[in-house]
Amino acid sequence: MPRTIVKARNLRKEFEISQTFMQKVRRQPKMKVRAVDGINFDIYEKRAMAFVGESGCGKTTVGKLVMKLLDATSGELYVKGKNITKLSDHRKLKTYRRMAQMIYQDPFSSLDPRFKVFDILEEPLLIHGIGDTIAERRAMIEKALEDVRLTPPDEFIDRYPHMLSGGQRQRVAIARCLILNPDFIVADEPVSMLDVSVRAELLNLMKDLVDSQDLTYLYITHDISTTRFFTDYIGVMYLGIIVEQGPVADVLDNPLHPYTQALLSAVPEPEPDRLDRIKEIPIKGEIPSGTNVPDGCRFHPRCPHSKEICKKKVPVEKEPAEKGHVAACHFAGEIEFKLKVAKLSEDGKVEKVEELTVDELAEE
Amino acid sequence: MSERTILDVKDLTTHYFTSKGVVKALDDASFQLKGGQSIGVAGESGCGKSTMAFSLLRMVQPPGRIVSGSIKVDGMEVTGLSEKEARSKLRWQKISMVFQGAMDIMTPVYTVGYQMREPLKYHKGLKGDKAKEICMRYLDMVDLDPELYYRYPHELSGGQKQRIIIATALLLEPDVVILDEPTTALDVVVEARIMNDLKRLKKELDNGMIFITHDLSILAEISDNLAIMYAGWIVEFGPATKIYKEPKHPYTQKLIAAIPRLRKDIDRLEYIPGAPPELTNPPSGCRFHPRCEQAFDKCTEVEPEEHVVEGVRVKCHLYEED
Numbered sequence A: 001m002p003r004t005i006v007k008a009r010n011l012r013k014e015f016e017i018s019q020t021f022m023q024k025v026r027r028q029p030k031m032k033v034r035a036v037d038g039i040n041f042d043i044y045e046k047r048a049m050a051f052v053g054e055s056g057c058g059k060t061t062v063g064k065l066v067m068k069l070l071d072a073t074s075g076e077l078y079v080k081g082k083n084i085t086k087l088s089d090h091r092k093l094k095t096y097r098r099m100a101q102m103i104y105q106d107p108f109s110s111l112d113p114r115f116k117v118f119d120i121l122e123e124p125l126l127i128h129g130i131g132d133t134i135a136e137r138r139a140m141i142e143k144a145l146e147d148v149r150l151t152p153p154d155e156f157i158d159r160y161p162h163m164l165s166g167g168q169r170q171r172v173a174i175a176r177c178l179i180l181n182p183d184f185i186v187a188d189e190p191v192s193m194l195d196v197s198v199r200a201e202l203l204n205l206m207k208d209l210v211d212s213q214d215l216t217y218l219y220i221t222h223d224i225s226t227t228r229f230f231t232d233y234i235g236v237m238y239l240g241i242i243v244e245q246g247p248v249a250d251v252l253d254n255p256l257h258p259y260t261q262a263l264l265s266a267v268p269e270p271e272p273d274r275l276d277r278i279k280e281i282p283i284k285g286e287i288p289s290g291t292n293v294p295d296g297c298r299f300h301p302r303c304p305h306s307k308e309i310c311k312k313k314v315p316v317e318k319e320p321a322e323k324g325h326v327a328a329c330h331f332a333g334e335i336e337f338k339l340k341v342a343k344l345s346e347d348g349k350v351e352k353v354e355e356l357t358v359d360e361l362a363e364e
Numbered sequence B: 001m002s003e004r005t006i007l008d009v010k011d012l013t014t015h016y017f018t019s020k021g022v023v024k025a026l027d028d029a030s031f032q033l034k035g036g037q038s039i040g041v042a043g044e045s046g047c048g049k050s051t052m053a054f055s056l057l058r059m060v061q062p063p064g065r066i067v068s069g070s071i072k073v074d075g076m077e078v079t080g081l082s083e084k085e086a087r088s089k090l091r092w093q094k095i096s097m098v099f100q101g102a103m104d105i106m107t108p109v110y111t112v113g114y115q116m117r118e119p120l121k122y123h124k125g126l127k128g129d130k131a132k133e134i135c136m137r138y139l140d141m142v143d144l145d146p147e148l149y150y151r152y153p154h155e156l157s158g159g160q161k162q163r164i165i166i167a168t169a170l171l172l173e174p175d176v177v178i179l180d181e182p183t184t185a186l187d188v189v190v191e192a193r194i195m196n197d198l199k200r201l202k203k204e205l206d207n208g209m210i211f212i213t214h215d216l217s218i219l220a221e222i223s224d225n226l227a228i229m230y231a232g233w234i235v236e237f238g239p240a241t242k243i244y245k246e247p248k249h250p251y252t253q254k255l256i257a258a259i260p261r262l263r264k265d266i267d268r269l270e271y272i273p274g275a276p277p278e279l280t281n282p283p284s285g286c287r288f289h290p291r292c293e294q295a296f297d298k299c300t301e302v303e304p305e306e307h308v309v310e311g312v313r314v315k316c317h318l319y320e321e322d
Helices: A021-025 A059-066 A090-099 A117-127 A134-147 A153-157 A166-178 A196-212 A225-230 A248-253 A258-266 A308-312 A358-363 B049-056 B083-090 B112-124 B128-141 B146-150 B158-170 B188-205 B216-222 B240-245 B250-257 B297-301
Strands: A004-016 A032-044 A048-052 A074-079 A100-103 A184-188 A216-221 A233-238 A241-247 A277-280 A339-344 A350-356 B005-018 B021-034 B038-042 B064-073 B095-098 B176-180 B208-212 B225-230 B233-239 B306-309 B312-315
Touching: A004 A059, A004 A216, A032 A059, A032 A216, A032 A233, A032 A241, A048 A059, A048 A225, A059 A074, A059 A184, A059 A216, A090 A100, A100 A166, A117 A134, A117 A153, A117 A166, A134 A153, A134 A166, A166 A196, A196 A216, A196 A225, A196 B250, A216 A225, A225 A248, A233 A248, A233 A258, A241 A248, A241 A258, A258 A277, A258 B188, A277 B188, A339 B188, B005 B049, B021 B038, B021 B049, B021 B064, B021 B208, B021 B225, B021 B233, B038 B049, B038 B216, B049 B064, B049 B176, B049 B208, B095 B158, B112 B128, B112 B146, B112 B158, B128 B146, B128 B158, B158 B176, B158 B188, B188 B216, B208 B216, B216 B240, B225 B240, B225 B250, B233 B240, B233 B250
Parallel strands: A048 A216, A048 A233, A100 A184, A184 A216, B038 B208, B038 B225, B095 B176, B176 B208
Antiparallel strands: A004 A032, A004 A074, A233 A241, A277 A339, A339 A350, B005 B021, B005 B064, B225 B233, B233 B312, B306 B312
16 A cells, blocks of 8 residues: 555634624624635545645645645644644744645746746755755756756756746746655646646646656646546545545546536536537535535535435545545435436527436437 | 528638737638537637637737738628727627626626616617616526626626626627637536526527637537637638547647546547747748648648538648549
């Protein structure tokens, strides 16, 4: 069994909402947003785990907690066996940051426009005191550029970010992470702003780095179709909790939680035979705010299979195991994944609704 | 579905005359659009998708200008119209557009109703209760509560704002609606719902839609015809079902193979090495040849003609008949 790199147990993060003057005078209780509300997950060495979900589900907060950019409210987070939730000493944090690095979504704002590529990549080396001479550092920078396939490095090393394309910038951002030789990278929507073909190239590169650099990834995305190619495990988040997690193929082919099922039925696929059919999305409304989390199962107000028990009892999720596929639902495993497809008539009225399994739909 | 041709574009060419040279953003684009049908336009950033849309609306900003070609909307020639005529006859009445990032263009200080009413007021002189009634009917049509008419933009979610923008674009019953990346900033669930509504509206209103995006998965849901653009050229044009199943142009083949699949295990994604060319000085011959795996001598020298293969128009030397 591979070694666990990141292990989270009952991890929580609450944000307090600032109060107006009158609210303070009236001593009203502070409102809290439960951004991450007790989650458990394991990320194994040289594996990638994806976190997916709608905006506001807390996936970015998880990434920031793991990077120690935010302090957890409660719960434990172990990275390579060490509990990092209590880490506050400046020097220890610095050592930790050498081990864990982050790639941001927007390569247009994550690179300083006044720095050349050389300066961008030298900065982490200077901060961590790596490389004694400038020649030594230059050699390291050239190697990092080669690792992200910006070759020949000489051609890119003296450029400013505005002289690079979006894909090249994101490579520089990846090189900036790699130069510290980290064990672990948090990638927050690294390809969502790039063109299809550049996206494919970058995902290939990031996947290759797993083996060549012994990397482990936490990959945050809203684009579920990229997870199957890039990651090994997936966690589906809803309103601060992981509603379902497991190996990526298991979750995508056989989703257990009604929320995952709804999410998957909404993903567009490049199959052109669906022109006069609409896919019915089996959930109602929009994601509630984190200040006002529903009782019982927090998905029940939007769930098409909601029963009495869902309103009262919080479903418990089992401990994640290496091959385990678990869902936080009272009826996990009992609800079959079906896509509701409605046919449209010539004048745009819904004619008949069919229920199809994924296989049936693929066969047509 | 009617068989009337509502948009007929022939050899449309739009260039930008910059100090660094002429940017050939759109060259010889031709296509037709029928009522109740839609065209999906796909391609990388900078391939001329948006220039094409702006040309159709006669909104190309200087130093850009339509150099040649013709655009006929419902029989009316558009390229010769003066700015004043374009404003009173063409925009929003014949062709309307949902711009990229449209949900950020609503003014926060006015109500939804105030902003929706504007086209009715300026184009049709409708005011007060009459305008309100029409706006509410269209809000209902895009599956929104008509009461949103009284709300301010900050009270709405991204999906609701996007729907309002779409409703506003439909308000004057235009023949053609252009949608430029209408769902990119939205979550999958909201995106799927909006796509469902668009499919329904297309049939209900019997107008034409031009759908611009770089996401081929979404285009598959809505386009009858597909136009693949590369470096200012339409390199492949034809029925979407045919192009997805059997892409002809090497560029299209790569583009479709680059999409990560949800229900299929893939070891490696295909990608196109290199970057799209600078359009001030595009490569000689076929503009795609420096990145094309199947390129041969002729591709570097001679600009390919358009060939019709099984009902699909392809601009590539591979399909030349001897």
